[in-house]
Amino acid sequence: MRSRRLLLALLLAATALVSGCATTTARVQPWERATLTDYTMRPDRDPLALALAEHVYFSRESATGGRGVGGSGCGCN
Amino acid sequence: MRSVFFFALVLTLTASAARADIKVGDVFPALATAGLTGGTVPATEGKILVVDFWASWCAPCKASFPALGKINADYASRGVVLVGVSVDEKASAYAAFVKKQAPPFPALHDAAQQLVRAVVVPAMPTTYIIGRDGKVRSIHAGYHGATTDQLLRTELDALLAEKP
Numbered sequence: 001m002r003s004r005r006l007l008l009a010l011l012l013a014a015t016a017l018v019s020g021c022a023t024t025t026a027r028v029q030p031w032e033r034a035t036l037t038d039y040t041m042r043p044d045r046d047p048l049a050l051a052l053a054e055h056v057y058f059s060r061e062s063a064t065g066g067r068g069v070g071g072s073g074c075g076c077n
Numbered sequence: 078m079r080s081v082f083f084f085a086l087v088l089t090l091t092a093s094a095a096r097a098d099i100k101v102g103d104v105f106p107a108l109a110t111a112g113l114t115g116g117t118v119p120a121t122e123g124k125i126l127v128v129d130f131w132a133s134w135c136a137p138c139k140a141s142f143p144a145l146g147k148i149n150a151d152y153a154s155r156g157v158v159l160v161g162v163s164v165d166e167k168a169s170a171y172a173a174f175v176k177k178q179a180p181p182f183p184a185l186h187d188a189a190q191q192l193v194r195a196v197v198v199p200a201m202p203t204t205y206i207i208g209r210d211g212k213v214r215s216i217h218a219g220y221h222g223a224t225t226d227q228l229l230r231t232e233l234d235a236l237l238a239e240k241p
Binding site: 029030031033034037076077 | 194
């Protein structure tokens with residue numbers, strides 16, 4: 001009986017800890033995206049490096065595109 | 078043992094509690110007590126309030142300022158108060174943007190991000206239209222040029238047509 005209660009308490013505590021990841025506090029909020037607009041965060045700042053990366057992605061994974069970010073890079077809109 | 082159980086129960090309930098954000102119909106937080114800096118909070122009692130959350134690093138926000146300036150010019154004399162609220166973390170970025178753009182409406186700074194955390198804007202920029210009763214009438218997430226401009230004007234005209 002005592003072990004069952006302890007197990008239940010531990011289960012509740014674990015649920016609480018995991019559910020914290022599902023709340024909005026774990027996400028980057030729209031007003032916190034200033035760093036995303038920094039020049040160093042632009043994936044296309046180096047054309048040569050971008051071309052090399054695109055070639056690797058296509059060669060290894062047959063993957064192309066899908067790298068666009070809306071709203072000036074910060075996902076504003 | 079019982080204390081551990083109740084502690085775990087309380088932790089579960091509080092951790093999973095969702096943070097409330099402002100929706101249409103909710104009362105908008107008072108600007109006067111939101112800790113805004115960079116200017117005087119205008120009087121809004123009995124007036125229609127338009128609150129626009131912006132940031133200096135947000136390109137659509139920059140694009141929206143001229144349109145908001147025109148809306149302010151057209152509607153200020155009709156009982157509409159437009160306030161811009163910056164969520165910039167750096168005061169210098171906020172000041173430089175305001176100096177360059179020179180908006181004709183109050184552009185205040187939510188330096189501690191107290192107001193924006195209470196409102197929980199869905200995107201940047203987001204414009205809230207608040208009625209004379211202090212309740213949110215509409216929320217416009219993002220800025221989409223003439224479409225957003227026309228929507229704002231249509232809604233303001235409708236609110237102005239309502240009896241106070």
